[in-house]
Amino acid sequence: MNFLNYFRSQKKSSAAVAKERLQIIVAHERTTRGGPEYLPMLKEELLAVISKYVEVDREAVKIQLDRDGDCEVLELNVVLPEVESQAKLR
Amino acid sequence: MARIIVVTSGKGGVGKTTTSAAFSTGLAKAGHKTVVIDFDVGLRNLDLIMGCERRVVYDFVNVINGEANLGQTLIKDKRIDNLFILPASQTRDKDALTLEGVGKVLEELSQEFDYIVCDSPAGIERGALLAAYYADEAIVVTNPEVSSVRDSDRVLGILSSKTRRAEKGEEPIKEHLLLTRYSPARVQKGEMLSVEDVGEILAIDLLGVIPESKSVLNASNAGVPVILDQQSDAGQAYEDAVARFLGEQRPHRFLSEKKGFLGRLFGS
Numbered sequence: 001m002n003f004l005n006y007f008r009s010q011k012k013s014s015a016a017v018a019k020e021r022l023q024i025i026v027a028h029e030r031t032t033r034g035g036p037e038y039l040p041m042l043k044e045e046l047l048a049v050i051s052k053y054v055e056v057d058r059e060a061v062k063i064q065l066d067r068d069g070d071c072e073v074l075e076l077n078v079v080l081p082e083v084e085s086q087a088k089l090r
Numbered sequence: 091m092a093r094i095i096v097v098t099s100g101k102g103g104v105g106k107t108t109t110s111a112a113f114s115t116g117l118a119k120a121g122h123k124t125v126v127i128d129f130d131v132g133l134r135n136l137d138l139i140m141g142c143e144r145r146v147v148y149d150f151v152n153v154i155n156g157e158a159n160l161g162q163t164l165i166k167d168k169r170i171d172n173l174f175i176l177p178a179s180q181t182r183d184k185d186a187l188t189l190e191g192v193g194k195v196l197e198e199l200s201q202e203f204d205y206i207v208c209d210s211p212a213g214i215e216r217g218a219l220l221a222a223y224y225a226d227e228a229i230v231v232t233n234p235e236v237s238s239v240r241d242s243d244r245v246l247g248i249l250s251s252k253t254r255r256a257e258k259g260e261e262p263i264k265e266h267l268l269l270t271r272y273s274p275a276r277v278q279k280g281e282m283l284s285v286e287d288v289g290e291i292l293a294i295d296l297l298g299v300i301p302e303s304k305s306v307l308n309a310s311n312a313g314v315p316v317i318l319d320q321q322s323d324a325g326q327a328y329e330d331a332v333a334r335f336l337g338e339q340r341p342h343r344f345l346s347e348k349k350g351f352l353g354r355l356f357g358s
């Protein structure tokens with residue numbers, strides 16, 4: 001490695017930062033794309049209902065619309081918090 | 091039956107009109123009867139870039155409204171055989187275009203031409219949707235910059251859901267990435283997204299990379315599509331892209347800067 005590379009490797013290049021940010025936002029926008037307009041609202045209301053019973057954070061609720069042949073499948077995925085699920089088992 | 095190509099981007103000012111002018115000229119030069127349509131109603135500019143602004147009599151909206159026929163409206167290019175321009179209206183607003191009206195005009199043009207190039211307005215609203223709706227192929231013009239790449243991705247979403255081919259469940263629009271205003275030197279310094287970065291994010295076929303070039307402004311000053319400036323890097327890059335579009339294999343040029351003395355000394 002020559003000495004210029006040594007200095008370069010100290011800090012992530014601005015292009016690398018741009019790429020990373022783009023990958024995240026594009027991936028996020030793709031999951032909500034093409035779905036019906038009510039999907040974000042549906043997600044909010046579901047989140048509110050679930051929060052009445054268990055304490056979950058926003059990231060724990062994933063809602064996704066898939067196409068399976070002619071039919072559309074709404075997939076709801078809720079990750080329950082560790083302590084909560086243990087408490088229920090007792 | 092013509093192939094309909096939309097030149098689109100989402101973000102404004104990235105090079106759609108420059109590309110539409112270059113591409114249509116390149117296709118016509120290759121012997122294909124081509125018409126290029128300005129869909130930017132209210133902000134007509136393609137006529138200036140093509141150098142035919144003083145010959146505009148009627149426009150796209152006049153044809154849709156039946157106030158003029160295509161024969162009276164199409165402007166025949168003075169330099170290239172087989173090339174015609176359909177200018178946008180300067181005075182109407184963008185609601186003057188209707189899906190049905192656009193469809194009818196495209197169908198009539200389809201009888202006559204091999205290629206119809208649609209220069210889309212910026213945005214993802216009505217005007218851009220109309221330009222893309224009937225397309226068979228799309229050239230997604232992108233600059234190596236975060237907001238342009240993100241907008242291109244949104245445009246790809248629209249192409250695959252809100253267009254005729256999508257609605258009819260036909261074979262999807264063929265999508266091509268054209269990366270423009272590329273500066274190899276800045277990419278090398280880590281200041282600009284590379285063609286590999288953008289390709290990885292958008293994940294569509296790479297049609298070409300057009301370097302950032304002074305020749306583009308010179309060409310627009312003169313009203314000559316840059317592809318006709320065969321000495322210029324941008325002109326040659328557009329020529330390569332057209333050839334690839336027509337099925338030829340050509341290596342990508344202008345992806346790296348010739349290294350200066352210091353660059354050679356230190357390598358990298």
Ligand SMILES: Nc1ncnc2c1ncn2[C@@H]1O[C@H](COP(=O)(O)OP(=O)(O)OP(=O)(O)O)[C@@H](O)[C@H]1O
Nearest residue numbers: 102103104105106107108212271301302303306307
């Ligand atoms: N490869 C290039 N090198 C240098 N300048 C360029 C290049 N491509 C385009 N430009 C410049 O960028 C500006 C915008 O180009 P152009 O009008 O083609 O973009 P556009 O996408 O059609 O814009 P709009 O969204 O407003 O319709 C012009 O000034 C043009 O000269």
Ligand SMILES: [Mg+2]
Nearest residue numbers: 106107130135
């Ligand atoms: Mg334009």
